[in-house]
Amino acid sequence: MTSRRTFLKSAGLLTAAAALFDPAKIFARNGMGFSGAGVRSLSGKGEKKIVLEWCPYEAKMKHVFTISHSSRTSTPIVLTRITYDGYTGYGEAAMPPYLGETTNSAIEFLKKAKPELERFNDPFMIGDIMQDMDELTTHNCAAKASVDIALHDLVGKMIGQPWWKIWGFDPAHCPNNSFTVGLDTREVVLQKAKEASIYKVIKVKLGRTEEQDKMMINTIREVCNNTICVDANQGWKDKHYALDMINWLNTKNVNMIEQPMPVEMLEDIGWVTENSPLPIIADESCQRLTDVRKLHGYFTGINIKLMKCTGLHEAREMISLAEALGMKLMVGCMTETSVAISAASQIAPKTTWSDLDGNWLIANDCFTGSQVVDGRIVPSNDPGIGAKMNKGLNLQFVGA
Amino acid sequence: MTSRRTFLKSAGLLTAAAALFDPAKIFARNGMGFSGAGVRSLSGKGEKKIVLEWCPYEAKMKHVFTISHSSRTSTPIVLTRITYDGYTGYGEAAMPPYLGETTNSAIEFLKKAKPELERFNDPFMIGDIMQDMDELTTHNCAAKASVDIALHDLVGKMIGQPWWKIWGFDPAHCPNNSFTVGLDTREVVLQKAKEASIYKVIKVKLGRTEEQDKMMINTIREVCNNTICVDANQGWKDKHYALDMINWLNTKNVNMIEQPMPVEMLEDIGWVTENSPLPIIADESCQRLTDVRKLHGYFTGINIKLMKCTGLHEAREMISLAEALGMKLMVGCMTETSVAISAASQIAPKTTWSDLDGNWLIANDCFTGSQVVDGRIVPSNDPGIGAKMNKGLNLQFVGA
Numbered sequence: 001m002t003s004r005r006t007f008l009k010s011a012g013l014l015t016a017a018a019a020l021f022d023p024a025k026i027f028a029r030n031g032m033g034f035s036g037a038g039v040r041s042l043s044g045k046g047e048k049k050i051v052l053e054w055c056p057y058e059a060k061m062k063h064v065f066t067i068s069h070s071s072r073t074s075t076p077i078v079l080t081r082i083t084y085d086g087y088t089g090y091g092e093a094a095m096p097p098y099l100g101e102t103t104n105s106a107i108e109f110l111k112k113a114k115p116e117l118e119r120f121n122d123p124f125m126i127g128d129i130m131q132d133m134d135e136l137t138t139h140n141c142a143a144k145a146s147v148d149i150a151l152h153d154l155v156g157k158m159i160g161q162p163w164w165k166i167w168g169f170d171p172a173h174c175p176n177n178s179f180t181v182g183l184d185t186r187e188v189v190l191q192k193a194k195e196a197s198i199y200k201v202i203k204v205k206l207g208r209t210e211e212q213d214k215m216m217i218n219t220i221r222e223v224c225n226n227t228i229c230v231d232a233n234q235g236w237k238d239k240h241y242a243l244d245m246i247n248w249l250n251t252k253n254v255n256m257i258e259q260p261m262p263v264e265m266l267e268d269i270g271w272v273t274e275n276s277p278l279p280i281i282a283d284e285s286c287q288r289l290t291d292v293r294k295l296h297g298y299f300t301g302i303n304i305k306l307m308k309c310t311g312l313h314e315a316r317e318m319i320s321l322a323e324a325l326g327m328k329l330m331v332g333c334m335t336e337t338s339v340a341i342s343a344a345s346q347i348a349p350k351t352t353w354s355d356l357d358g359n360w361l362i363a364n365d366c367f368t369g370s371q372v373v374d375g376r377i378v379p380s381n382d383p384g385i386g387a388k389m390n391k392g393l394n395l396q397f398v399g400a
Numbered sequence: 401m402t403s404r405r406t407f408l409k410s411a412g413l414l415t416a417a418a419a420l421f422d423p424a425k426i427f428a429r430n431g432m433g434f435s436g437a438g439v440r441s442l443s444g445k446g447e448k449k450i451v452l453e454w455c456p457y458e459a460k461m462k463h464v465f466t467i468s469h470s471s472r473t474s475t476p477i478v479l480t481r482i483t484y485d486g487y488t489g490y491g492e493a494a495m496p497p498y499l500g501e502t503t504n505s506a507i508e509f510l511k512k513a514k515p516e517l518e519r520f521n522d523p524f525m526i527g528d529i530m531q532d533m534d535e536l537t538t539h540n541c542a543a544k545a546s547v548d549i550a551l552h553d554l555v556g557k558m559i560g561q562p563w564w565k566i567w568g569f570d571p572a573h574c575p576n577n578s579f580t581v582g583l584d585t586r587e588v589v590l591q592k593a594k595e596a597s598i599y600k601v602i603k604v605k606l607g608r609t610e611e612q613d614k615m616m617i618n619t620i621r622e623v624c625n626n627t628i629c630v631d632a633n634q635g636w637k638d639k640h641y642a643l644d645m646i647n648w649l650n651t652k653n654v655n656m657i658e659q660p661m662p663v664e665m666l667e668d669i670g671w672v673t674e675n676s677p678l679p680i681i682a683d684e685s686c687q688r689l690t691d692v693r694k695l696h697g698y699f700t701g702i703n704i705k706l707m708k709c710t711g712l713h714e715a716r717e718m719i720s721l722a723e724a725l726g727m728k729l730m731v732g733c734m735t736e737t738s739v740a741i742s743a744a745s746q747i748a749p750k751t752t753w754s755d756l757d758g759n760w761l762i763a764n765d766c767f768t769g770s771q772v773v774d775g776r777i778v779p780s781n782d783p784g785i786g787a788k789m790n791k792g793l794n795l796q797f798v799g800a
Contacts, residue, residue, distance in 0.1 A: 124565050124566075125570050127569070159561055160559065166524075166559070168525055168528070170525050313568075317720050320720035320721060321724045324689060324692070324717065324721045325693075
């Protein structure tokens with residue numbers, strides 16, 4: 001602990017430039033070691049010691065879910081619980097396989113994180129804690145997010161406010177939330193489009209052949225004229241083809257394109273953005289805070305997902321940076337329970353597009369939190385992330 | 401209200417680039433009008449209506465204060481008070497004459513601000529409120545800060561926490577605070593240096609002739625070897641001369657140089673920064689959030705002053721942006737009472753240099769708040785900005 005901070009301090013000015021390219025260092029500062037200075041007595045009644053525990057969970061999907069490079073019927077989840085002073089905060093790591101995390105790797109991380117986290121004597125120091133979490137491993141972003149979300153839930157409950165309110169965000173600014181229709185056959189798309197037509201915005205996964213992509217859109221248009229957000233999931237490989245598709249989509253009441261081309265084709269994406277009539281949003285290209293600057297000038301905006309960026313603390317910084325750079329914001333999700341969805345909904349008021357439907361896609365959501373009301377996701381007025389565990393569950397949280 | 405927001409909305413994507421150069425637009429978004437959605441019932445007992453009042457105050461200086469282009473014996477202040485639901489928040493506009501604001505111009509602004517502010521039904525919506533304040537006039541940054549500080553004080557009190565804690569900043573990270581020695585004769589400097597030697601860091605105002613500047617430093621070095629921060633206040637007009645001075649200062653236990661050259665000589669400043677052994681910090685060059693990006697690559701860091709940047713809301717955004725750009729942070733002040741100093745101290749944990757001595761320089765401070773303990777400024781554990789009005793005062797706050 002001390003040695004890492006001492007290192008950061010002695011590295012001093014020289015690390016400033018390097019910090020831009022190292023997520024673990026971006027919050028680093030001329031620290032003097034952490035302390036719990038000024039912990040104000042709160043109304044809690046338990047032990048003033050941070051305790052982290054976790055519980056693996058399998059999110060079962062209502063339908064087989066297909067994007068351009070995979071299909072699946074369930075998503076591994078690890079729920080977390082942090083207690084302090086009689087308060088309890090819940091967090092979640094959702095791990096769709098293509099992110100490279102598993103239940104085991106998340107639990108391995110949480111075992112490493114536990115002593116590091118529990119050494120802090122004030123859960124309010126989320127920035128310092130998350131910096132330490134980041135120094136433990138290079139990856140494990142979803143597992144880190146599970147710690148971050150539980151801390152936010154805990155601290156919000158301690159101060160009796162939801163985070164949207166602490167941050168001064170107005171839920172009235174939340175955009176319409178989108179409902180996702182995955183890649184599928186004409187028959188299935190037709191059925192799903194009918195189900196989705198009650199939502200104001202439909203998100204469509206494209207990125208296969210021209211014929212298949214156009215079939216998807218045309219089929220939905222047989223059923224409804226709702227606004228469509230398109231996610232190409234890196235599926236288009238040629239910039240001229242991508243732009244032609246976007247121009248065609250622009251005639252079909254589509255209002256944005258997410259990740260039209262592969263991450264490594266950034267220059268081509270920049271050309272598409274420059275010539276596109278629709279905003280182009282980074283998803284796979286934007287993982288963390290350090291990516292945002294690199295994408296400025298190449299994308300119109302970024303899609304923030306808590307499981308990619310390690311949680312709400314870094315998400316809040318990404319919002320500030322993107323706004324200062326004049327970039328648009330979207331908030332997205334994985335297949336997640338209402339824990340992570342409710343956490344993500346706290347930042348929805350700052351976004352132009354919200355795509356928080358992960359909890360609708362699963363059959364066994366174990367929490368209740370943010371709700372979609374009149375098409376828009378509305379974070380709860382309850383403190384913290386505003387999610388409550390459903391009654392009658394017997395989730396076993398363990399700390400070893 | 402509605403018309404401005406409707407305009408912002410319809411301007412849409414086209415405003416993204418322009419927003420970078422217009423402070424009033426940087427927080428603009430695809431808004432749908434403000435609302436008080438989700439106001440959670442708090443423990444207050446008064447009327448749930450925001451009320452803004454103000455009180456002019458003359459801060460009398462202990463000593464005549466000289467910087468490179470002026471001297472003065474007092475500073476006009478306007479204190480503000482915002483009440484809501486039985487809670488009271490205090491704010492302050494401090495107006496050294498060179499900023500172009502006066503007691504009258506601040507009160508004129510507050511008269512315009514009052515109906516706009518009081519139309520909001522939730523004081524937590526500080527971002528939306530400050531965006532509206534910014535749309536009222538182009539300047540009046542100190543007057544805007546007086547609204548921002550009072551809102552932060554109010555909201556912090558409503559949720560029972562100081563802002564450093566809400567933001568997750570650890571006061572143990574606060575750097576040593578500097579005590580300022582102004583431009584003066586050898587005799588006066590000798591006397592002031594003796595007084596200042598009890599502080600760990602002395603800030604020295606330079607920017608006159610080489611002989612005068614070197615006299616200042618040499619005279620202080622006769623008395624003590626405390627770390628010195630140098631503020632040239634734009635006083636050096638030639639980049640080679642500036643670099644020579646900085647190299648000489650580097651041999652005298654100086655650890656930073658603030659604003660070595662005039663604002664308009666940005667390219668020359670960039671050359672100085674590139675060649676300087678000491679960090680170069682923007683003061684006059686950095687007024688608001690929109691300046692930060694323009695200074696990246698030209699300065700090592702920025703000096704954030706609440707009276708320049710319209711208060712804590714924008715200061716918090718400047719911190720996020722500067723950190724993301726790898727720029728160092730300093731927090732400074734005007735001649736201010738403990739209201740504005742206590743507010744500024746909330747962000748001191750994020751800085752490398754804190755220069756919050758404005759309240760020590762005045763003889764009639766009317767509040768008590770953040771204290772300097774063992775050389776470092778320590779924000780109070782009290783909620784809000786942590787400043788309390790001194791007993792026995794009869795300040796008359798009015799709303800017209």
